[in-house]
Amino acid sequence: MKKTQKSNKKTAKDFSLLLKSNPITVIFVAISTVFCVATAFFDYRIALIELCVVAVAVIAALIIKDAEFRRLRGSVAAIDRKLSAEKVGGLAAFPMPIVIFDSLEKILWYNNLFLGSFLKERPRSGSDIKQFTSGQGLGVIRERQFINCEFGGKMYTAYCSSTEYKNETAYALYFVEDTELKAYKEKYENSRPVVMLISLDGADDVLREFRESRQAEISGGIETIIENWFAGFGCLVKKLGSGRFIVVAESSSVEKMKEDKFSILSLVRSYTYGGKVLGLTLSIGAGSGKDLSECESSARTALDMALGRGGDQVAVKTGKNEYEFFGGVAKGVEKRTKVRTRRVALAIEEIIKSSSNVLIMGHRFADLDALGSAVGIAMICRALKKDVKIVMSSKTTLAAPLCKHLTENGLDGLLIEPADTDEYIEGRTLLVVVDTHRKSFLESPELFDLIGTVVVIDHHRKTVDHINKAVIFYHEPYASSASEMVTELIQYTACDVPVPKACAEALLSGITLDTKNFVLKTGVRTFEAAAFLRSLGADTVAVKQLFANSMNTQRDKSEVVKNAVMYKNCAVGAVDFVSDNIRIVAAQAADELLNVDGVSASFVMFTENSTVNISARSYGEINVQLVMEQLGGGGHQTMAAAQLKDETFDSALSLLCDSIDKVNENIK
16 A cells, blocks of 8 residues: 555656656647547547657657757766866766756756755756846856855855857856855945045135124034934044044945935035024045045045035045045035135246246137137236147137137237147147046047146036146136136236237136126126226127127027927927037027026037037026036036937937936935
8 A cells, every 4th residue: 555655656756747847748748649539539540640640749859858868968968077077976966056057048957956955846947047146147147257146045156167069058057155255245345444524615604704602603503413413324423623524434334324315415504593594515525445544545535526526515435536426406605715826826827937838728619718718828828928829629619709809809820720739749848728627528638648747727516537637736616717717817927917908808708608697606706807807908898799699590599499398397408400500509598498487407409420419507406517427428517518429319318317317316
């Protein structure tokens, strides 16, 4: 009786394995047999024919199965030889779980350790390898020497080996279970120190309005917010001085702060005293490294980056030139002192004196600010008796009216094409870069590489890929324009700088352009610079005429505005037609769209040389710099741009909408 039960169990198990390994064949035989029996009641001859067909089909299936088994056995033997597994008794006795699969990611074979570690029962034929590799397919496995995966609550490192067998490739993965090791590694990485340096922006200007007793009360309130917030993440906080703090935290705590989107920025930004929001903001730089000294150095670099981008944000240094940014939604407040301008003016003067000649270069598609500031620097060089040229392409410039105005007023001969600079490059040539601080944006990056001494003068918010070889990096993100910065340099240069009327008008046109007629980013010093230029004879009517459009340009701009659409609180337009001044049309249409009620930011797209260009504008409610940075561009909080290569209008629009959503999400 017991033997019969045991025999029945064995038969059932064998049938179960047969069904799992050959499901199609078993089902086909079963259905065909039923049909044969049914047919035999009507015509036994047809039933015999059907049985013969079934027999042939079964024999063919067995032959195919045998060929597949021989291929499998050959593949296993080939990998067996490659891994020298015969020394340990073959792959079946290999001392770690191993599975073999083909180029279609179909499992061919596995050993007993794999069966015991990964499977409670044998999978049916054709199981996908990705179920054991955390979804990583053959492409990822071949690309790397090993992969990390998780299965059944355990962590594994899987190493890959492959071999050729009869023009086919078989792959073997052997798994090393290292759950505990990876847990220790994660714990170690989470406990690594991160140093954060904190600067309270605008504290002196705000506290100046209060008596000393109230200043102490306000400072104490801010310090309490900082200490309590960081204490909630288990950090060590130490005050370094007035408005300056250092924080030491674990990496895991910083990750939680990122998830919280550094809400301390909004807590300080909304701090009130006497029922009034004071407008104080924080700038935080966070850095890590192999030791605390390197952490502090990285944090200092990150803080410089946060301040260079306008403050009110956190810059987390994640690599050599890699950062993560949080915040940056508050409008910049003018925080410049003329002491620094005076020092920079004297330093630039000394460098010009020690140079044999000077070349000045702005960004591609030079506008009024780039050309105006370049002309101002050229006047300083002429006052110091140095040969000077402005490198600018006459074919692509957006400041053609200003070029004509300078030529008509005796300032011709200053401009040269980028292709004609070879004869001007000497051993002590000085290159002055104006209105940009990114090499990729320069009129001629090749010229930049040929000159060793570089001075940068720019007002755009700092980006990660900024020029880092400049002997003087005069960067003022709170200035309205490069023309404003150069106007101040002219005033503080030790020698008397003769500024012709046309030069003063060039500088004033640059300020007018970037401030949108003294509306955006306009501080006290902006008006002081404009007043100084006016005293030199700058004619506001002549400046206004530099902005005049042709009838076609005006008509094209109106067409873009008319066809613009709304996405949330943003206006999006496109120059999807041929225009002679497509860049001017796009920029002016973006400005015009801001005048529409309910529009917080505007974006206008146009295609040029298989590249979709985007001009972005806002009044500060939305930081368009952050939106454009998501697309690889940059600029200011109120004016920015980006270029998307090999994109269509539809795909560029989709990317733009995603970027707007991300920035809005971070603000919330």
